[in-house]
Amino acid sequence: MTRELLNWAGNITYGAARLHRPGGVEELQELVAGSGAIGALGTRHSFNEIADRPGGDLVSLAGLPADFELDPARGTVTVGGGVRYGELSRWLHDRGYALPNLGSLPHISVAGACATATHGSGVANGNLATAVSGLELVTADGEIVVLSREKDGDRFAGAVVALGALGVVTRVVLDVVPSFEVxxxxxxxxxxxxMEEHFEEILSAAYSVGLFTGWTTGSGIDQVWVKRRDGDPGPWEPVPTWLGATAATADRHPLPGISAVNCTAQMGVPGPWYDRLPHFRLDFTPSSGEELQSEYLFPRRHALAALRALDAAxxxxxxxxxxSEIRTVAADDLWLSTSYREDTVAVHFTWKKDWPAVSRVIAVVEEALEPFEARPHWGKLFLMGPERLDSLYDRLPxxxxxxxxxxxxxxxxxxxLDARLFPGGSPS
Structure with missing residues (x-):
């Protein structure tokens, strides 16, 4: 590797010996077949070492063709493994289509986000991986394997959220819907x-809802972001005061006192789905990266008890x-999904960039959430070991x-991966 390679937040220095940027799938196949340890490097937005291959090879897919292919009859779009949500979203919208949901950032890659079960919000919305209906990946011998929801069933459900452990994803097939405004x-x-009294009402008020809090004593919920899809039926209407909360008088950033210039437009101004479902605009870098992140998802049936436990801490x-942000994610059947067979509530933490202090607090958070079957986001910081993860994922074997x-x-x-999913170590 010619220079030091860091993740987006700068808290991880990759230890791979070489970084490759193949220009085509055949070149990628040769790299994979000839390597002893290799992995795909996405947009480097993971906060842990999940993408690193110490002493081995990392492959950036940014040089592969985007290969957008829309199939209106099947309601799908096929894209190259290095494509980011922002570029795909605008391409789809120009043709009258949309993805069912998006995460907070449009800057992340489709393949990487789906591999780690990254998500947006909405009681009826699954994580981003639930839109995947087909995968093409280069496996260990350099061969191409194609899997689909229709053809491969349960095996396919095991391959979508795969954390990079099955191969390098070169193409992804995603379900699409007609474009909509928000x-x-x-x-x-x-x-x-x-919040406690009206919890389900609040989270179900719109297509996507997020609650921001600082967990300071007596502060409650600082902001509620409500993303309402035009044309959706429902009893909720925008009003000056809602359950005692007051409508913001200007666009807001989730962090008080910070300019909202890099946030998506608010104040009920209609806009395309891709420019409202994320919190941050594609045209701006959302922050300087001076942060660390953790996130835990637990069954919605435990939500209020789990939130009370966090409030006590x-x-x-x-x-x-x-x-911190509280969101909802609908259940799915993907083996390593954080919402596997459970409607979940997700609590995200954006920490100060101080790992020694943060690691101590993460231990407190995990202890507080242990009774509530909380699963950590695969791409963020957590301390749970293999025994705990085994108890949370029935399909790990x-x-x-x-x-x-x-x-x-x-x-x-x-x-x-070995320390968390394969405690017996890598096969020889």
Whole structure:
């Protein structure tokens, strides 16, 4: 590697010996077949070592052709593995189509986000990986394997959220829907008591809802971001005061006092789905990267009890926190999904960039959430070990067998995956 390579936040220095940028799939196949340890490097937005291959090879797919292919009859779009959501979204919108949902940032790659079960919000919206209906990947021997939801069924469900452990994804097939417009509203200062009393009503008020808090004593919910799809039926209407919270008088940033210039438009101004469902605009870098992130998802049936447990730990959480967001994700059948067979509530933490302090607080958070079956986001910072993860993922044994089938020598594995999913170590 010619120079030091860091992740987006700068908290991870990749230890791979070489970084490759193949210009085509055949070149990629040769690289994979000839390597002893290799992995795909996406947009480097993971906050842990999940993408690293110490001493081995990393492959950026940014040089592969985008290969957009729209199939209106099947309601799908096929894209290259290096495509980012922002570029795909605008291409789709220009042709009258949309993705069912988007994450907070449009800057991330489709393949990387789906591989780690990254998500947006909405009680009826699955994570981004649930839109995947087909995959093409280069496996350990350099061969191409094609899998589909229709043809491969349960095996396919094991391959979508795969954390890079099965191969390098070169093409993704995604479900699409007709394009739609969204109006975004922000409400401020929702009391904790009102939040608890009307929890389901609040989260179900619109297509996508997010609640921001600092977990400071007595603060409640600082902001509620409501993203309403035009034409959706429902009892909720934008009003000056909602459950005691007041409508913001100008666009807001999730962090108080920071300019909203890089945030998507609010105040009920209609806009295309791709410019309202994310919190941050594609045209701007959302921050300088001076942050660390963790996130935990737990069954919605545990939501209020879990949130109370976090609130009780607020005095420990708040001093190292920048902001926290509460969202919802619908259940799915993907083996390693954080919402596997459970409608979930996700609590995201944007921490100050101080790992020694943050690691101590993460331990407190994980202890508080342990009774509530909380699963960590695969691409963010967590401390859970293999025994705890085994208890949270019924299909882990099946995933290990699938990984061994497609990657018998473990060339796509790394210390991060071995320590959490394959505690017996990589096969020889």
């Amino acid at each position: 109006r975004q509203y922000v409400y401020e200062n929702l009391s904790w008591a009102r 607020g005095d420990v959480i708040a001093p190292v926190l920048q902001v 099946d995933f290990r067998r699938l990984a061994t089938e497609l990657d018998p020598t473990g060339k796509f594995r790394n210390p991060f």
